[in-house]
Amino acid sequence: MSLTLMVINPLAGRVARGGSLLAALKGRKDEIIEPDFSRLTEQLRPYLERVETIAVEGGDGTVTGVAHALLEGVPGGEPLPRLIIVPGGTTDLVASVLGMSRSEEKIAKLIAGTGRDTNLPALRLVLSSGETRTGFFLASGSIPRAAIYCREVIHERGVTGMGSVALAVLSSVLGSKEHRRRILAPTPFRMDTDSTSEGPEHRFSILTTLPHLTGKFAPFWGSGEGPINMLMAKAESRNLTGALAKAAVGAAGPGLEKYGYVSERVEAAAIEHDGTYLLDGEMFESATLQVTTSRPLIFRTSS
Incomplete structure (x- = not known):
């Protein structure tokens, strides 16, 4: 089984209240990081050539942060890692639409390579300040x-x-x-x-x-x-x-x-x-906004 990078947000609602499901599934070769959203692109970069799958446990904000970091950090011609979403936040809209649940058995099977891939682009936003944001x-x-x-x-x-x-x-x-x-x-x-x-x-x-x-x-x-x-x-x-x-x-x-x-x-x-x-749960203001889409992200979901 190939290495899986597990991104676990300990501050996400359900993770903070009940602990991490992913941590209990960590294999010997897998690695765990807690996301630093101020530098997440840099934080993920050392792993991008070594992992094919990133499992993300947190809410919509965590999923959005990882998606943005991947889109910023992986050149356009190179494949993106596959994402497995473990709902751990308050609303978990993206996980809900993808049919994901906090089932240890189902998540373990996805990490083991079962399931199917679902391609889904994200919204790409350019604010009046020139800042870019990613979301769904x-x-x-x-x-x-x-x-x-x-x-x-x-x-x-x-x-x-x-x-x-x-x-x-x-x-x-x-x-x-x-x-x-x-x-x-x-x-x-x-x-x-x-x-x-x-x-x-x-x-x-x-x-x-x-x-x-x-x-x-x-x-x-x-x-x-x-x-x-x-x-x-x-x-x-x-x-x-x-x-x-x-x-x-x-x-x-x-x-x-x-x-x-x-x-x-x-x-x-x-x-x-x-x-x-x-x-995706975060508030902001911008006098003007340009909205397009990213290249498709790849989500591993249950078949």
């Missing part, structure tokens, strides 16, 4: 505001993971009028893609390379051949409760356009937004 789920408008509400209110009640996100969304549409106004208020926003131009305001937007979100939640229906699923709620959008209900069972479709929702599959997007973005 980008949102703006009311979604970051709901996430802030999660952190400030819901997590204090002991609810974590996708349950907290669901409660925040329900709170946004079912809460008091003042709360709905604060979370769902339109904000200045312009987005130009290869197939559409939208603005000057919006309630929220989502761009992702994931085919769907957690479970059967699939709010995308747009045409096009691009690798990015885009969804935007216009400033005048309405009937969010009904739209969410359809998305929850994978039934979102063109019928939602009459309520002010737009969905396309696009190659790239140029965004102007005076507000906060949410990228």
Whole structure:
């Protein structure tokens, strides 16, 4: 069996609470590192010529950090190591979509070489400062505001993971009028893609390379051949409760356009937004944003 590099984030939610699953599976030749996100590309570089597989235990932020480091550290013509994701964070959206679980038996089989490879590009972001970022789920408008509400209110009640996100969304549409106004208020926003131009305001937007979100939640229906699923709620959008209900069972479709929702599959997007973005659980701001995709990352998943 070839060497597997195990990247374990001890600060990730489930790892911090219950310990590392990967550490218990470490083989004699395998190596473990704790990620230093300030220099992760440099940290991984000594291993890139020696390993074909990197197992990552942590949340979406850990997965994103490793993906960014690989894309920055491996020249374009060279193969990328295969990634095995062990969900260990709070939301673990990427792991959920890929069908990964914290099953010691299943993870051991993947490390041993069973399973199948799934190719998935990441979003590549260029901020107005020139900084580049990598991720899989980008949102703006009311979604970051709901996430802030999660952190400030819901997590204090002991609810974590996708349950907290669901409660925040329900709170946004079912809460008091003042709360709905604060979370769902339109904000200045312009987005130009290869197939559409939208603005000057919006309630929220989502761009992702994931085919769907957690479970059967699939709010995308747009045409096009691009690798990015885009969804935007216009400033005048309405009937969010009904739209969410359809998305929850994978039934979102063109019928939602009459309520002010737009969905396309696009190659790239140029965004102007005076507000906060949410990228795989991390908040940031940027007056302008250029969004494209990376070369495909290779994920080993259960067959």
